[in-house]
Amino acid sequence: DVKVTQSSRYLVKRTGEKVFLECVQDMDHENMFWYRQDPGLGLRLIYFSYDVKMKEKGDIPEGYSVSREKKERFSLILESASTNQTSMYLCASSRQGRNEKLFFGSGTQLSVL
Amino acid sequence: GQQVMQIPQYQHVQEGEDFTTYCNSSTTLSNIQWYKQRPGGHPVFLIQLVKSGEVKKQKRLTFQFGEAKKNSSLHITATQTTDVGTYFCAGPADSWGKLQFGAGTQVVVTP
Numbered sequence: 001d002v003k004v005t006q007s008s009r010y011l012v013k014r015t016g017e018k019v020f021l022e023c024v025q026d027m028d029h030e031n032m033f034w035y036r037q038d039p040g041l042g043l044r045l046i047y048f049s050y051d052v053k054m055k056e057k058g059d060i061p062e063g064y065s066v067s068r069e070k071k072e073r074f075s076l077i078l079e080s081a082s083t084n085q086t087s088m089y090l091c092a093s094s095r096q097g098r099n100e101k102l103f104f105g106s107g108t109q110l111s112v113l
Numbered sequence: 114g115q116q117v118m119q120i121p122q123y124q125h126v127q128e129g130e131d132f133t134t135y136c137n138s139s140t141t142l143s144n145i146q147w148y149k150q151r152p153g154g155h156p157v158f159l160i161q162l163v164k165s166g167e168v169k170k171q172k173r174l175t176f177q178f179g180e181a182k183k184n185s186s187l188h189i190t191a192t193q194t195t196d197v198g199t200y201f202c203a204g205p206a207d208s209w210g211k212l213q214f215g216a217g218t219q220v221v222v223t224p
Contacts, residue, residue: 030210031209033211041216042201042216042217043156048211094210097210098144098208098209102146102148103158104155104156106155
């Protein structure tokens, strides 16, 4: 079975902490994505990577950075966590192309206190 | 930029009833995808529509792509409690594979 694995299901951090969310896929997909999901707002794209070391800002990149040193791993970094970054974070991957479907990880519910 | 809108945002359905959720794009789409997210779960791909006017069925779910390729619908017949969840539509935002998601329709089913 194909898999996108997120390192933590639940995470609690303090304001100002540096937070790393890790995502690994085993499908040799070129594309990887980080989304944020909040009630009533749907899925909002934070960052997108279409190749190793390549990244592109999504709709809401402020306060976030990403790292993709290896094809299978895509990390989301909150340099200094704030309470308004409390949310569900979803990682996804896909093959490259206009007609490809996304495979999502199980999500990380991050609470920033 | 491209916008994908879904209505309704929330749908309360009696078990056994039919309902439809709609997806509209501000631009013509090369394809549209539908995803389902169960409560506490993650979005899972359901189907992709590519051709103008295309209709596809998955058991009690019927998906349609508009003639102008700017809208789509999902119709569920004889709703069951297993249909509970949020249904998202998504259209391609670029040629690399980025998608623009609608805000989703949250479906609640009462027995």
